[in-house]
Amino acid sequence: MLSFLNNVDWNQMLTAIQDTLFMTFFSLLVSVCIGLVLGIILYVTQEGGLYQNRLIYRLLDLIVNVLRAIPFIILLILLLPFTKLLVGSILGAKAALPALIFSSAPFYARMCMIALTEIDKGTIEACKAMGASNKDLIFKVLLPEAKPALVSAITVMGISLIGYTAMAGAIGAGGLGYIAYTYGFARNVPEVMYTATVIIVVIVFLIQGIGDYITRKIDKR
């Protein structure tokens, strides 16, 4: 019954899984770090923020919006010269990282800003009234209070990143998306496509499950 799986090259599939996981988690890590910093800066520089600064806010807001507006497949191509310069190649999993990060970091920055904005203003006022400095507010109040929202944003982003890695794969980054496209579609071996799809779905479910579990654990509301 499972004889059709004989058409699947399992070594190749294993390498593809590794590539996909590498691209997803590496870009996730970097995007969260950059996005968190950008999100905090956006939050504090906005009008009425802790360090209100119109110029910085406007500039960052524009960059974030522009990067989020460019469709990922186009961003991939636009960044090719930059990728070549940075990574030395435009092929392979590593070459997909700049585009993945350029599209995910602004996304996380926006999610982070939303999470911080949703913190009760009364709580912030109470901490100001007890003599908290802006640094205290950011590190002792805002970030801990926003933690569940920040974690679920990571989950959402991790899942969309898997989708992006598949797209990047199609233009030569490798991974599950790549073999699903080249072998499954271009060479007409549907078994490979189905297997790759099932594996992607399993990875997505795992990320969602782990993310939800952590969010539940830290959400004390």
Added chain:
Amino acid sequence: MIQIEGVTKTFSSKSEKIHAVKECSLTINDGEIFGIIGYSGAGKSTLVRMLNALEKPTSGHVIIDGVNISALEGNELRKKRMKIGMIFQHFNLLWSRTVEKNIELPLEIAGVPKEKRKAKVHDLIRLVGLEGREKAYPSELSGGQKQRVGIARALANDPKILLCDEATSALDPTTTDAILDLLVEINRKLNITIVLITHQMEVVQKICHRIAVMSDGEIVEVGTVQDIFEQPTHPVTKKFVLSSNEDEEKMLKDLFSLCPQGMILRLTFSAAISKEPIISNLMKKSPLDISIIHANLSHASGGSFGFLTANVTGGEADDYPELIRQFEKQGVKVEVLRNA
């Protein structure tokens, strides 16, 4: 001592200017429980926020123990704020921190070393009666318990002043009483000045030494709870005093139809005389029949005083003014609600 001197706060938006507080002046003494009462939108929240400079006055200034807090900035302001605790209607606790961690936060902010923090938190938990709930998260607490955490947190850095922003408005009557008792206890034990704002007459009546009535951004009346209750002059104050005695008008209507005959008097007894047997003495002397048809005794922090509604019948026409004179001679305030 808190001196509020000619303070005005104006919020301007594109289309209009809102005068939240207008030319308010007030002195609050050390160790006093001072109430600011007013309907929502009266400006009391804005006024109390100027006491710890969460809002800066547009003009005028707030002086606390000789320091103009409205002019402080940065570190100096933060140091000063540590000595002014504040509690809120919606408690404003950090839900990501346990009870003990919430209480510890102001100590962390003040840079108190860990050992001292633990000891202080322990004391505060005992003071507010939350033993055994140290590890609970705010979401696991009742409203009254949350406010106890709020109070412990506000007291962490040994403040001289405690500001209460509608601290009991979200609580049920029993819990309100318990929290008010706690505030009185704190005021006595720690000799902290308490400034509380509320729209609940029962609250100021129960614990305040002096009160200010605010309406439309202005302070319209200031005095002891006794004075304000017995002789309200401003319409807003009158409304508060009446509302605290329930639906006055409806009640009077009922009483009038209940007693179609004779005169109806409202007698107000103040604290000093309310222990004397005035009514029974006068009843014995007067040829009139006096029946008490409604009574209300209020307990305020300075003592008790009451309102009494009496139906007077029988006797001669001259006896009525004589009775009123007799009451007034005894220090009872008489109001004729209906003539005979």
